[in-house]
Amino acid sequence: MQKITLITFAAAVVLLGACSDRVKDTHPQQVVSKRQALFKKFTKTLEPMGLVARDRQDYVKASFVASAEALQELARQPWPYFTADGNYPPTRARPEVWSQAAEFKQAQDKFLAATDALVQVAGSADLSAIRASIEAVQASCKSCHDQFRFDRQ
Numbered sequence: 001m002q003k004i005t006l007i008t009f010a011a012a013v014v015l016l017g018a019c020s021d022r023v024k025d026t027h028p029q030q031v032v033s034k035r036q037a038l039f040k041k042f043t044k045t046l047e048p049m050g051l052v053a054r055d056r057q058d059y060v061k062a063s064f065v066a067s068a069e070a071l072q073e074l075a076r077q078p079w080p081y082f083t084a085d086g087n088y089p090p091t092r093a094r095p096e097v098w099s100q101a102a103e104f105k106q107a108q109d110k111f112l113a114a115t116d117a118l119v120q121v122a123g124s125a126d127l128s129a130i131r132a133s134i135e136a137v138q139a140s141c142k143s144c145h146d147q148f149r150f151d152r153q
Contacts, residue, residue, distance in 0.1 A: 023090040035081035053134040068122035107144040
């Protein structure tokens with residue numbers, strides 16, 4: 001009985017996966033998948049710091065500083081994957097990434113500056129400064145997404 005349930009479950013997983021509308025990255029270098037993976041790491045790294053900024057989690061200096069430094073390191077990694085041949089499905093980047101390259105670079109620089117500023121205040125235990133810095137990082141993410149990224153379909 002248990003074996004039949006396991007087989008049924010496995011078949012359901014396979015069928016649901018086949019019905020997915022997610023486009024696979026078939027590019028030889030998979031630049032879209034690489035940059036998307038880095039952006040997911042941004043979110044996972046930033047979320048706990050956001051909880052601290054919103055008083056939903058305690059500030060613990062060592063872990064907060066480590067998270068800020070990890071975000072700072074991650075912040076520099078996805079940009080080389082926005083190559084001239086990196087605008088293909090499953091990208092969610094708008095064509096403006098390439099047609100407005102100077103503006104896209106400014107958005108990157110704003111984000112990098114915000115993450116650098118976050119690292120500067122991360123160990124201070126000054127929660128109002130930390131909160132403002134987290135808000136600046138999140139605002140830079142949002143403004144770049146608003147201008148250069150399609151929303152989920």
